[in-house]
Amino acid sequence: MSVSLPDGQLSTAAARRIIGVLLLVAPLEQVAFDIYTPALPEIAEHFAATNTLVQNTVTAYVLGMALVVLPAGLIADAIGRKRVLLAGLTLMTLTSIGSALADNLTMMIGLRFLQGLGAGTCLLLAATVAADCFRDVKLVSVLGLLGAAWGSAPVIAPAVGGFITQFGSWRLVFAVLAVLTGAVTILVSVLLPETLRHERRAPVNMRAAAGVLGEALRHRAFVAFAVMFGVVAAAQAVFGVVGPFLYQDGLGLSAATYGFIALGVGVANFVGAAACGALAQRTTTHRLAIAGSAVLAFAGAVLLASAQFVGLSAVAITAGAALALLSIGVLDPLTKGLAMGVFTRNLGLITGLISVFCYGSIALAMALMAWLPENSQAPLGWFYVLAAVTLLAVMKMSVRRNSSASVSG
Secondary structure: OEOOOOOOOOOHHHHHHHHHHHHHHOOHHHHHHHOOHHHHHHHHHHOOOOHHHHHHHHHHHHHHHHHHHHHHHHHHHHHOHHHHHHHHHHHHHHHHHHHHHOOOHHHHHHHHHHHHHHHHHHHHHHHHHHHHHOOHHHHHHHHHHHHHHHHHHHHHHHHHHHHHHHHOOHHHHHHHHHHHHHHHHHHHHHHOOEOOOHHHOOOOOHHHHHHHHHHHHHOHHHHHHHHHHHHHHHHHHHHHHHHHHHHHHHOOOOHHHHHHHHHHHHHHHHHHHHHHHHHHHHOOHHHHHHHHHHHHHHHHHHHHHHHHHOOOOHHHHHHHHHHHHHHHHHHHHHHHHHHHOOOOOOHHHHHHHHHHHHHHHHHHHHHHHHHOOOOOOHHHHHHHHHHHHHHHHHHHHHHHHHHHHHHHO
16 A cells, blocks of 8 residues: 655545654664663673673664665665565564573674664654655654654663663563564554655666765765764764663662663653754754754763762763753754755665764764773763764854855855
């Protein structure tokens, strides 16, 4: 079954059904990222492994997402969105079961890589389906809703994972994840129509795909927005990996307590994402991006100052992280919306390219944070400050280039 795509041809009931399903799909990749992070110290103890080695389960997951998005987008432009999404969700379910049964860390790292291949289809195709069905202001509104749903994962998932780890085990976390992804797979199969019309499908053509990607990578504004989105996504991800070790190993707090703290930090992220649409209507995107970057830099400064003068402190870490995630909640849908708005065709492939910037940045950030010491909040603070500086620098260069182009034109 397919639907008529341009906004206005969809019935209200069909639009609501599609949006409802997408709101379940969009956060799944982040749920699979966050729900087991409170269990990282327990996994390290169970397998008698170092923290750095255990964090490679996160890096492998993100690497899988980074590698799949371009081929997934290309295939989705050729055969439709639904079949590719169902394949990804099924892979997530099977690898969740495998991770729950893993008997060594090497196996878990491999399964998490495969799980990343499946997870990479979730937000990618949720955004692509939205772009198939809606246009202009309506699309921005729907992307804001999807961003808020994606931002809800760091609110709920660590708290749930913390409780499961505290009163069950890390294996039970993956079992719960398998049930969740399996249920969403069934709902997508039953409720989500195919949204890519046959006349808009593009057969897999590597030369044509290379041409589309080349055009996108030569588009300065697109590259600037995509880089900014990648930096923001990396800044959002690092707290979920570093936090459990700071709170649980450094401060001796339980997994459940960390889950509560992550819940509070996640609420700040959700508030920022939910407020992005309203803020974007009251000011320019340029000013909003500058303000968000400034708050992110201030959050990093709070962490750096507390590390220098107070030491490892739950209050200071939580305050700095909450400020950072609040600003990231605004910057994430803002930068992604700007990048997605540059092109109107080959949206699966273009969204895949944006996701490459996102997941590539996250993978690099995970590798960096795993290498840095975890007995202080200072590395996290430096990361936020450098991320904010990078955002401001890219914005400045982008504005300068656009101004020059306008003058020369």
